[in-house]
Amino acid sequence: LLDEEGGPRFTEWTDLRLLTYPAYPSRIDEIRENRRLSRTIKVKQIVRKANWPARHEVRKELWRELCKDKSYDASITVFNDEMSTQILNEARTRSPSFLSQEGAVVNNFSLTEDGTVRLIRMLAMIEQLRPDISCAPIMYPLCALFMHYMDDQDAYACAQYLSRRGQERDPPVHLLMTRTQWEATPHVLLQLIKKHKPNAYALLKKKCGTSDDEILVETMVDWKQWIFQYLPLSHIVRIVDCFLVEGHKFLLRAAVANVYMWSKVNKSKSGPAEGRTEAERVAATKHELSQCAAQCQVSTETFIEMAVLIKNLKSATIARLQTTFEKKVRESNQRDKGRKQSSNVYCFTAPFESCILSNVIATKIMSRFPSRLQLVTPELLFKLSQDGASFTHLWSKVDEADQTLIIIRTARGEVFGAYCSSSWAERNDRRERTKSKYFGTGESFVFKVTGRDEYQKVEIFGWVGNNNNEPGEHVPQMFMTAGDRLIVIGSGDGDAIRISEELTSGISSRCSTFNSPPLVEDRGFEINEMEVFGVASGM
Template sequence: MGSTCLRSKSFFWVDTTHKDKREDGRYFEVCWLQIKKFIRYNNWPTGHEIRADLWKELCRDRDFDANRQLYAHEVDAMLQSGVKTLRASFLAADGVVMHDFGLREIGAVSLQRLLIIIESVKPEITYVPVLYPLCALFLHYMKEEDTFSCVMHLMRAGNAFMQQSFIAAAASSRTLLALVKRHKSSIYNLLKRRVGTSDETILVRAVRDWPSWLFRQLPFDYAVRVVDCFIVEGHKMLLRVALAIIYVWSKDKKRDYSNFATKSCEERADALGVLFAETAASCPVSIQTLIDIAVGIRNLKGATITRYQKQFEDLVREEEKSGAAIPRVQPPSQMLYTSPFTSQIVSAEVATAIMCSLPSRFQLETPQLLFRLSDDGSSFTQLWAKIDEVEQTLFAIEASSGEVFGAYCSASWAERCDIHERARSRYFGTGESFVWKVDAKTGRVCIYPWVGSGSIQAVNCPQMFMAADDKSIVIGSGGGDAIAIRDELFKGISSACTTFDSPPLVNGREFVISQLEVFEVRSGPT
């Protein structure tokens, strides 16, 4: 690299007078500090030509070119072998962030190939929560082989850059909470008041999805700037940005928390986690301000993070042995090639699991919100006005008890107005419909498909999928209605249903609607 710390065809900086002291540790420290400041305070736009070389140069090590050649060799071997693997198996692990930041079709294919090869050359990989979105961001600026070399460089540093085990990732949430307590004590006290407890095993639920704030929720231009700094500063920078997001949330004095009164402490903590994600998604401060807040946290030392991390990894191991670990949402059973829908009722992980149960042609586009009870009111007239024109809909309902459930409906609700067809049967829809619920104890998504799916006797199976009139809606019937709401969008009944062979979706059958969302489900481009 000559007499500079970093050089490329697009940029040249950080000169120093210590050329004759290459082995002086102080030289490297000064050099690193200059690079760190240079990256932190140069707010290049996302399309700036510097970034194509910036990330490669920051990750360049003695194995960089060899890893590029290794990748080309692995691609050739894959093509010659005719391998049919569609995705890397470690992507099915619970808690993995799945977001490609809008890669086009060719880019999405490159991403899958890249991840398969990473798994092939590093078979010990079982859990790297942010690898998918990080590779996707790299591919927006670099070729596959350069992305591969950069990832190999970062992974060689172990957990200093990316958490590479479930234990480490789970402990990092507790580390983040400990850092809030240490460096932002007033915010920590605010968290305790909002959740209604000082029990940290409950409080940590609010921050357990923090990697997704950075790599799924933050807008693209924000995420790119975070990665600029991350490549230099590592995992510590990600924790800084997560702390900054919590700080920004704490400054919103207008938010209404009245609905917390009816929630348990666990539900409040989960709800705060949703609010943190929403703060990231609609970040009310500029990119540079967010970075400034993150790096402005004083005395946040790597040694402190390491100490907390080790302490909490030991604790997580003990909890794993005793079976007392924090419940985890069921991972999706297949790959999702778009972003999950954003909901006030379900988390992104639950949304992903639901979308992976949709017919495959509907997994290529993110469902779009049509109706939300808190915004649009409890009138059926307003509901029909919002959803009548679409072909497929996805319902999500939160009961006042905190139970969450819903349905995918495969036909247009406008079919209720077809007088000729309704004279023959009040029911319509197809066997692609299903109902679902989130298990309150495990957090797992339970899908109840049509009983005729895959049956050779499908024609003899009950087909009471959807029914409605001006002031009622029924989803699933036979022996009882899986979901029935009448008169107003205020309360309903859920019973066992033979069409989906589903139990009552709520305890006690009757429910009061706290929130209701309806999304349009569309097929991807053909």
């Protein structure tokens, strides 16, 4: 879509070009008049049926028109005043926490570099001026989409409109704004599927090999990514059309539609694979749901129809489910907090915060660090979903760290990693290593994590030399090696972790340095997320 030729660009920050589609009338005047008369149902009907393409000329005005309220112009004034102040003071733009929160969707739909800078600046401004928004995992992709069709002051005003909706007495709620609210949504979604798409729910149980909703809900946690990252842009834009009118409820409709679409594609396939653990079956189903969105085989019009044709989906039901599961999430988080506090006795500082590992597992891994390295909480240096799959960027972020902890989650949900006891910058010191391309020390180790939530377990494989009475030269000491586009951790017979060319895939084999088995089931793995933490000495 972004590369097609056409008329002028919608904004200077996009390659999306405007086209005229006579077959799809804009109806913008009709929408404007019905909004003026507060005929919300009529506006909803128009937008649902319109089927405007992503490049339709109506998009010069549509989203601004759907977001205009009595505070819209005031929001633009605030934006311009704040921007003028920042420019006058030469304020440095900081990265908003929206981007680093667990579950955040980071997709700018190919905005230009200048557009991305402006987007980050705008999000930082929203975070500063709206401290009540403590969690907003879809704010980044929404605002990025806005900036493909309007300038940044209007994008800011539209974002503020969404955050206001739901605080007023009249529904619909548009933007959930707390972590508890967002953590409840996978549970809400599963219950909606259970009620409105029972065949899809039955297939979920069959695929995962369980009828326990507390386990099945894990397949729903990436629902925001289905919509704002994996679906085609043409579908996402139409979902946002309806979302601006109908609110959060329509995002749930779209998520249910994706699960329904998945069930149609997979209904003839077999149940859980023999020999797979429950966690592996859940991870495989979770991956299938994401792939179903990424490889969407229905037209934009059909997808919207699937979402709309979920009958008797009532706002009151969603609100009741949301309240119920928010309460359960708060209770669960309180229990986790207790476990976290009790787990801190195993090391001398608080565990690091990871989007892949629980606090309990983080603590167990930190307890295997040398004592001098347990005094400071590891600091996140690199995150694949935020920093991109670039070796150059990775090295620029991690080279100054004396020690690092690498954590990888695969597309199948497998989790593993390594503690690396030397700086990766040593890869450049070839003169220091005349006998071997490897560096590092026997403090290094690799690990893999099994299970989920409170049942997660970590298995750590340390250097065989720590438990070996043979002379040093007979003990493998191949801890780390690297090149411009290569990372290897642990070698001998095979590499425990090997990633080359791009930070997108790798291989794990049996390794004699750590006497470790392959850390993933099929040796090869696709990287879904990767975090690298700097581990510093407290001395």
